Amino acid sequence: MSRAGPDGSAARRRQHAAVFAALGDETRLALVAALSGGAARSISQLTSTSRVTRQAITKHLRVLECAGIVRCARAGRESRFELDPAPIAELRAYLGRVSEQWDQALARLKALVES
Amino acid sequence: MSRAGPDGSAARRRQHAAVFAALGDETRLALVAALSGGAARSISQLTSTSRVTRQAITKHLRVLECAGIVRCARAGRESRFELDPAPIAELRAYLGRVSEQWDQALARLKALVES
DNA sequence: GCGATGCGCAACCGGATAGTTGCACGTTCC
DNA sequence: GGAACGTGCAACTATCCGGTTGCGCATCGC
Numbered sequence A, B: 001m002s003r004a005g006p007d008g009s010a011a012r013r014r015q016h017a018a019v020f021a022a023l024g025d026e027t028r029l030a031l032v033a034a035l036s037g038g039a040a041r042s043i044s045q046l047t048s049t050s051r052v053t054r055q056a057i058t059k060h061l062r063v064l065e066c067a068g069i070v071r072c073a074r075a076g077r078e079s080r081f082e083l084d085p086a087p088i089a090e091l092r093a094y095l096g097r098v099s100e101q102w103d104q105a106l107a108r109l110k111a112l113v114e115s
Numbered sequence C: 001g002c003g004a005t006g007c008g009c010a011a012c013c014g015g016a017t018a019g020t021t022g023c024a025c026g027t028t029c030c
Numbered sequence D: 001g002g003a004a005c006g007t008g009c010a011a012c013t014a015t016c017c018g019g020t021t022g023c024g025c026a027t028c029g030c
Helices: A010-023 A026-035 A043-048 A054-066 A085-114 B010-023 B026-035 B043-048 B054-066 B085-114
Strands: A070-075 A078-083 B070-075 B078-083
Touching (some): A010 A026, A010 A054, A026 A070, A026 A078, A043 A054, A054 A078, B010 B085, B026 B043, B026 B070, B026 B078, B043 B078, B054 B070
Antiparallel strands (some): B070 B078
């Protein structure tokens, strides 16, 4: 398990797992989709299009914030949340490294068979 | 929340969430890394490089299998697991759509400011 | 000032999950 | 045949997670 994968250190893997886990929920994925439009939205706004309580949405937003996927800025009496695409881009790059490693393995196998 | 994001239907979102959740664990991420080399490995092999029990590894492999990330094939007395890169590629594409939507929003904002 | 709005905090609940241990069964190999 | 190996199944525990409710506080608008 400590074999060098497409991942860096174990700490890096832990970080990736945290972001994956944050995205591993339907409601949170919907929040990300709602925020991917670029506009910052308040908790109430994000709750209005959902079927669960404002508190539930708040918890989900905190999870996303801890994973770095989302940033919060207080504006008057409302908390406006905004997407931070950096962790998402990092995750995408990570998945790309996994796929790449897989493709290279297939290519090596193919070359071995054809030799 | 039902606003059209980079996601398709709600069912599609549910599926994505399931795969994200499957990857949202350090141990499972390590398993994926170990299997990304292309070779199929038995449970004992995968356990030997880990600090947890074989049973724990087995459970994690079942989770990955349910998410479609991994396939299992019985070979004699051992179960050999192999990576299926399709869901990972799909997730990568999904993250790409999120980033793209974000970039387009930024571009529109920039155009608006400069007009 | 006062009602309405938006939020945070805390407690609580049910179900999922990560992990362990113990045991039984098929398979391989000598 | 018998020992060693690789798995599967079941039970059990502790913890985490998603969700709700209730309450209190700050802020905005009239």
